[in-house]
Amino acid sequence: MILFIGLPIISTGIQSFYAQHDQILIEVKKCDPFGCKTSVVVDQEATSKIKEEKPLGKFNGFGTYIDRNHLASDQVSEFWSESKSLGEFIGKVGNLPFYKALVFTLTYCVIVTPCVLLLGFIIALSLNAISRKIRGPLIFGTILPMIVTPLVGSLVLFWMIDAEGIIGANLQILMDDPYLSVKSSKALTWITIIIYGVWHHSPFAFVVFYAALQTVPQEPLEASIIDGASRFQRVKHIVLPHIYPVVTFVALISLMDNFRVFEPIIGFSAEGSAQSLSWLIYDNLVNEEVILFGSAAATSIMTIVGISIILTPVLLRTWKEFRTNR
């Protein structure tokens, strides 16, 4: 495990300091009856030779990190001095590819995670109140969105909300706008992907909450009923505190999963208006001319940094627990 996951991370780290080679240009003098022209062409031979010698590319240090496609420190400082208001500055920075992806990823995380928790909890509560006999099939139906791969799930939804699909067509009728299309508007695309995220992740929260609800002790609940607590008060003061550790667990897992949102973007073909950090890496790696290893690696490293910031509190907590358990 250390070998196969640790090494690639290191390899990513090393790659991130390199950039692809510049093509070696030579001047060629071409003469024809109308005179001589010098033109600049790519020296294929020399380029491929240097590629063979140093396959990683030239050493770039932190150059890749601060270029226009990543942190873009030059552009940011330029915008800072140019912009008159804070809003203008934020708007300009938000157009740089890396920040654009970061903004989308964070928005997605911040909106989807609480929605998933809430929806999952409500579903678990109401399923728990339904008679035991029909619960089995209901649970199966509920977890369907979770077990299919994100790509397939998003495709299935996408085909429905497409202008030619069932939901999309009905939306057009409802809004009385025959040209309404989810694909064309940035806001609508974001909303769709976020709805998809909630749809896909809620079953997971549901399953965990449902299992936790089975462990809630009955005595305090009965006592509270005798004391005259309402349903809502019971949930708030007895059920929630009991399953609190599980809530943090689910919150963390979905936060981690949401941070690497990627497949829905492919599924909804939303590359134009919504890009996540993972998608940036993917895009660099499937680049058709030259695979931009350095660029992909730099984004990867920054994603890893982001993840570790999110993870730190959990690690501290686990460490404390381990110390006390031993």
Next chain:
Amino acid sequence: MDFGLDKKSNSLKTFNTIFIVIWLLLACFPFIWTFWGSFKVRADFFSRADWWYAITAFNTLIETGARFTKEAYSGAWFEGEFWKASRNTVIVTISVVSISLFLGTLGAYALSRSTKNYAFWILIIALIFRAMPHITLVSGYLFPFFQLQIWGILPTTIVVLVAINQPFTLWLLYSFFKTVPKELDESALIDGCSYFQAFRHIIMPVMWPGVITAGLFSLMLAYNDFTVTALLLNQENHTMVPKIQSYLGTNQHEGNLMWAVSAVVSATAPLFLLVMFFQRQVISGLTAGAIKG
């Protein structure tokens, strides 16, 4: 919460039922719809004129003379070589599951019985690795694989998937082995068993529920993976999910949407059946980590 004191008002009951029904519709309808639509021609499932065509099969009737057509399926499976992709998926899935279970059970058993500090660190590292986006790992793998010329073939992908899968298997089985009482194997050791004998004769008979759960999750990961298989396999060796994506088409060439629809259905169906059979294990596996926390 089935006890006498807790009487529910009728309005609450109705509200509850309505809510569940709506959610189930939301959760299941897309799949039913796609399954239904996969037996139609493109003009119906993606009809410009009227979405109602998808139900009445207006164009399907005209084009094929029947309300249902298997055209999309035969197209995808034979012309689109989906059978090749599904064969690859079977190979990848079986290898990933067996390898990661073998390594996972041994590793997790050792970790759960160890009281050393490093056991904790290994688990923590596993947790961090679990959080890594798969794509960042892939970007690390890709370059060395190109250099070693082992890119694009199935074995390397299997190794990578096992590695990505291992942290989760380890955590799941670790928390499972924690629930197996220590006294069980200690008494076996006192009776003169070696460590491996104790594992073979004492632990193996009781570990199956945990192993089945872990196996199901490895299976779902290997089966569902897109990131790794799309980037690390060449066109010939693609598994199902990247294959579906290739049917969608790109800017350069037009895809065949109905192939994708039928491929989605064929890829999802085995998974549904499997989960239907192993539902209990999946749910207990999902909660194993949570109950502990």
